Amino acid sequence: MTANATINNDIAALLPRLRRFARTIVFNRDDADDLVQIAVERALARSAQWQPDTRLDSWIFRIMKNAWIDEVRARIRRDKLFAPEDAGEHVGDQAAEAQQQRMAVEKAVGMLSEEHRMVVALVLVDGMPYKEASEVLEIPMGTLTSRLVRARAALQEILSDQQRTAT
CATH class of the missing domain: 1.10.1740.10 (RNA polymerase sigma factor, region 2, helix turn helix motif)
Incomplete structure (x- = not known):
């Protein structure tokens, strides 16, 4: 061998x-x-x-x-x-993710009451100062700020609910 x-x-x-x-x-x-x-x-x-x-x-x-x-x-x-x-679970195209977030916010804003949508549109979206927004809406400044506080809280709640149902 x-x-x-x-x-x-x-x-x-x-x-x-x-x-x-x-x-x-x-x-x-x-x-x-x-x-x-x-x-x-x-x-x-x-x-x-x-x-x-x-x-x-x-x-x-x-x-x-x-x-x-x-x-x-x-x-x-x-x-x-x-x-x-x-x-890598949440890695992806940032533009697509930003688009999804924008659509979620738009949907949440659409679910607000008319009064809250107006305040959000003028102050948060358009960036109008509180004084001018209160004049446009023909409401006192205090009413504008309280509506804005309630609108923000409602938006947070809606977006949180959307997040919970998405995961």
Whole structure:
């Protein structure tokens, strides 16, 4: 039998021990099987580096340990580079999101009473000063401010309800 055939058979005989070792350090069966495969592939590819007077099992276990360290480091780098999947939940086109918010506000304003819609339209949308808005609506300044307070509260309530039903 050739040296390559001997080492291949010796590696095959070590598979149960390699699997047990991998499952102990990895905890995940699929990852452990992948780790065994990587270690065996590396051992076969580098079989010329193995010294026949040394223990084959120790050599392959060291290859497996180093392969696992490489994998852990790679996972750490990936976690630093990429956000977890759920972090992308609200990522999207900002213009589309702004459009959705604008439509939600318009819908909420449409649900206000006529008096509140007028105050919101003049003061919050158009940016008219309180004094001018009270003159346009022909109401006292105090009435304008109280309507504005109630309109803002109603808008917050409507938008909160919309947010709760959307999620």
